[in-house]
Amino acid sequence: MKKLRLLLIENAVVITFIILLAVAIPASRLPGQYLIQEILTRLGRSSFLVISLLLPIMAGMGLNFGMVLGAMAGQIGLIFAMDWKIIDIPGLLLAMLISLPFSILLGWMCGSIMNKAKGREMVTGFILAFFMNGVYMLFALYAMGSIIPVMNPELLLSRGYGLRNVIDLESVRQVLDKFIPLRIAGLNIPVLNYLFIAAVSVFIIWFRKTKFGQDMRAVGQDRAVAGAAGIAVDSTRIIAIIISTVLAGIGQIIFLQNMGTINTTNSHEQTGLFAIASLLIGGASVTKASIPNALIGVILFHLLFLVAPMAGKNLIGSAMLGEYFRQFVSYGIIAVALVLYEWKRTAQEEDSRAMLRGGAKTINSKSDIA
Numbered sequence: 001m002k003k004l005r006l007l008l009i010e011n012a013v014v015i016t017f018i019i020l021l022a023v024a025i026p027a028s029r030l031p032g033q034y035l036i037q038e039i040l041t042r043l044g045r046s047s048f049l050v051i052s053l054l055l056p057i058m059a060g061m062g063l064n065f066g067m068v069l070g071a072m073a074g075q076i077g078l079i080f081a082m083d084w085k086i087i088d089i090p091g092l093l094l095a096m097l098i099s100l101p102f103s104i105l106l107g108w109m110c111g112s113i114m115n116k117a118k119g120r121e122m123v124t125g126f127i128l129a130f131f132m133n134g135v136y137m138l139f140a141l142y143a144m145g146s147i148i149p150v151m152n153p154e155l156l157l158s159r160g161y162g163l164r165n166v167i168d169l170e171s172v173r174q175v176l177d178k179f180i181p182l183r184i185a186g187l188n189i190p191v192l193n194y195l196f197i198a199a200v201s202v203f204i205i206w207f208r209k210t211k212f213g214q215d216m217r218a219v220g221q222d223r224a225v226a227g228a229a230g231i232a233v234d235s236t237r238i239i240a241i242i243i244s245t246v247l248a249g250i251g252q253i254i255f256l257q258n259m260g261t262i263n264t265t266n267s268h269e270q271t272g273l274f275a276i277a278s279l280l281i282g283g284a285s286v287t288k289a290s291i292p293n294a295l296i297g298v299i300l301f302h303l304l305f306l307v308a309p310m311a312g313k314n315l316i317g318s319a320m321l322g323e324y325f326r327q328f329v330s331y332g333i334i335a336v337a338l339v340l341y342e343w344k345r346t347a348q349e350e351d352s353r354a355m356l357r358g359g360a361k362t363i364n365s366k367s368d369i370a
Contacts, residue, residue, distance in 0.1 A: 044193030052247035060220030066125030070248025073102035107245030111238030
């Protein structure tokens with residue numbers, strides 16, 4: 001009974017979502033083929049971003065809300081590629097290449113700041129993303145065209161500087177999705193997107209088995225013990241954030257090429273929340289996450305996104321109520337996961353103290369007998 005209770009607690013979020021979807025999918029009355037096609041597309045579009053969260057969790061830094069900095073770097077790369085009119089696959093590769101130094105610099109800065117706030121990394125990353133958003137706005141709305149030369153006037157506002165609110169990515173739109181065309185049973189499969197996801201998954205699996213990966217795992221389990229074993233704790237944590245930020249930058253480029261446009265001011269803002277919510281919905285926690293968690297989470301999260309408005313319309317008569325419910329679940333799931341994590345951590349600490357007290361009583365009773 002206790003094992004069943006623990007199993008239910010561990011998978012409470014996943015079970016809740018499966019129950020919600022069991023009600024919402026029939027209520028939405030959406031065709032099965034449409035849902036499958038949308039999930040295949042969204043899985044290829046969003047999975048890379050979600051997988052980029054795994055290494056900081058392994059390093060004991062929790063959910064990396066600072067991944068938004070990587071998304072900003074990816075967008076900067078795309079903006080320059082569009083300005084220089086580099087199209088198709090070369091344009092995307094150039095965007096990824098340009099994003100790398102920005103991602104590395106921002107990741108190093110984020111990791112260094114998090115090292116000053118050990119134990120509070122998540123809220124630090126969240127606030128740091130807000131701060132850097134202001135810097136990004138300064139770049140996008142003032143520096144481009146006034147300080148940084150822009151060759152393509154279509155990107156600029158009519159005043160002559162500052163980027164337009166929406167930038168068309170027509171020259172690179174869905175070039176990854178369509179690069180290796182594959183159609184099965186009327187479904188379009190974005191093969192190259194899946195190859196990118198497979199590559200980053202293999203990298204994560206390989207990295208975990210390396211000496212540095214084992215060191216990172218040791219740091220995540222206990223910083224004090226890892227430091228005593230000669231592991232450079234702070235450097236290891238910084239590298240985890242740098243890799244996560246670089247992957248987030250590449251993931252944002254994959255995401256935006258599928259969408260076909262950049263909303264200059266806020267395409268990056270929801271990246272962290274949606275990726276983190278997807279990972280948590282897949283059964284991950286603040287301290288433990290895997291590639292299956294990421295993929296399952298993307299499927300469940302986007303299924304709810306697809307069916308909630310129509311289910312709300314058919315059940316309640318208002319699609320907006322379904323949309324509000326969807327947003328409530330998206331953000332609420334993060335709060336629930338954090339509460340469950342804190343509750344479990346407190347319970348484990350109480351159990352440890354109880355065991356120590358029990359051990360102390362045993363020792364005292366033996367002393368009395370002697």
